[in-house]
Amino acid sequence: MKFLRPFFFLRSLLAKYMLIILIAMSITQVAYFVIALFALEITKTGQDESLNEVNQESNVEERWHDEAKHIQNFTDETITQHFESWKQRYPKAAMFWISEDGTLRSKVNVQEQLPSTWTPSFTTKFIKERYGGNPFTVIAFVGEDETNGFIVLEIPRDVFNPPLRNIYEQYGSLVFLGVIVIILFFICISFLFFRGIRKRLLKLQDAMEIRDVDGLPIEIHVKKKDEIGQLEQTFNHMVVELRESKHRERKEEQLRRQLIANLSHDLRTPLTKIRAQAYSISKENLSEEGKQAIQAMETSIVNIDGLIENLMSYTLLMASTYIFEPKEINVVRFAREQMTTWYPVFEKEGFDIDIELQAFDDNMWLIDPLWLGRVFDNIFQNVLRHANSGKYLGVKTESTAHYDAFIIKDYGKGMKNESNAKGAGIGLSIVDLMVKGMELEWDITSSESGTIIKIKKQKDLSK
Structure with a gap:
């Protein structure tokens, strides 16, 4: 039977609950692995873009200055084309051109209200507000000198965030929700598992309390061969043994009553003969002591007959046959x-x-x-x-x-x-x-x- 013990363990409640824990851990690890692969792929892509001088503030600033320096024709059409080329790379970027006389000439994707004429004091205030703030702002002079005005590039700083941070901001709530779902799934499975155990134990308790027509508990149907199933089998064996014991007890009680009834009948026959012989002896010519002995004998016979009658009556009363x-x-x-x-x-x-x-x-x-x-x-x-x-x-x-x-x-x-x-x-x-x-x-x-x-x-x- 020892080689069968591993198979019994696989059917046990402990093995089933360990399996539930392993499934929950496996689902969690698979979810973390998928998230890690996705994040690694995004990080790799972000690193590649960083090598191409994209999403880096210093590279953006350097390139904006370099391209502004090489603009040849200072017309609205030329500047707008330059802005459009940058917009293709940075869809969220806003750009505008302030000419040498402080006039707002061209603008692309500008959402805020800008003045049409820029004074030196307003320009200074604008630069001060934008320095180190959000959006990321780059100001570059057009051409080789400062007489052609300047162009401004504004990009939201979240464009330069690390890929993992962007992933967290975009999918963080989904990841958190996924973890909650996994935990709730494990709780539900555990609840169903222990509810099944509780139902089986309550069913066993009911079987112990309910009595059959013979006054003994009823047997329970064994569906599974785990620990509770073994307990149910043991309970059924106990009920069978109790029923057999009660049957033997009834049979022995019936034999005992029959024995008492037969014994009472068999004892009365010689008592009757003894009484008759005592009556015959009492008619003889006896001494005073002899008469007293015969009287004592008759008294004893009456007492014995009464005891036999009581024993017989008690047996019949206990058997409910009186x-x-x-x-x-x-x-x-x-x-x-x-x-x-x-x-x-x-x-x-x-x-x-x-x-x-x-x-x-x-x-x-x-x-x-x-x-x-x-x-x-x-x-x-x-x-x-x-x-x-x-x-x-x-x-x-x-x-x-x-x-x-x-x-x-x-x-x-x-x-x-x-x-x-x-x-x-x-x-x-x-x-x-x-x-x-x-x-x-x-x-x-x-x-x-x-x-x-x-x-x-x-x-x-x-x-």
Whole structure:
């Protein structure tokens, strides 16, 4: 598998992002290279023109003086032809001729307003203003002496700028715009790249939060084999393993319940035989100790049968297969009937029994009588087993603005884990499941001085 690692790297997100960076750098370098070639070509052309004495101020000045000196005929036509020849080389140049008497004779491409007659003072002022300024100005006398007047050449100084400066002035904004476009292009590509990563991660998060019908996350479709794709594959493997584990757990739970059901049935058969044999032995002529032993045996048989019944009921309740048939019954009357059955048992054990069952505003509760009877039986059985030392049982009703309740109280030594219903034994675990199954509530308050159990039904305050 080691020789495949380079191919996995090419599919990774790191390789893709590095490729984006390389593309952006390549585009930038190509753009700079094209600009450099263009500038080099312009610079080379500018240097060639410089060698031909073009665009150089000193050469222009020297040539203007030299050509003005060699003019022979001092007429308007001759001077104008001279100006036109220079205009062909310098289209932006302005030229004019001032004769010996100070009269403006000929002019070419002159934009500013010039006086028709030049005085010595104006001429001096003009020369002073133009010296070293913009435009570049050259003044030359016509002919061999100063009696023929002078001619003036004015050229904007930007004509003599270096080629790179001209390029910057002409194309600088385009170059800057191009750089901005490249940067924005890189930002957009990066944004799309990371947005795709974010969308895939959010999709994976949604798959983790959404639950299928079996309560497990749903598998996600893997489209790419990069790091996120590997994470998605790992997630799918986890979901498959969880589903298989849950299936095994359900199968084991089903086998365990079946085992408990079969065990409960198999245990009851020998218990029935033992009870029958104990009954037969009790008819014999036994000593007092023998009779007590037979009575203890029957009590143990009853306790074991109750434990088996509780275990069977708890298993059925956990599997949601215990038959639940709710109906409206008078619960106060039902509680009195239950106490009628249990009263002799507690009286035989020497309990002080306190019963105060008052009617509720609404005695009709929608419950399963068998379930509620089983709830009372388990609570009373628990009092007999664990609170026998207190020798007290109180059964009362209580009505408040929010609920109606049955209160069962004893003076036993209390429960070790009063906040955990299962800690009180499997009997109270069945009570918890059945009470909640009938949409009732119950509370346990236990201490060393006794235990109080409330079975409550919340009132409908909207009526």
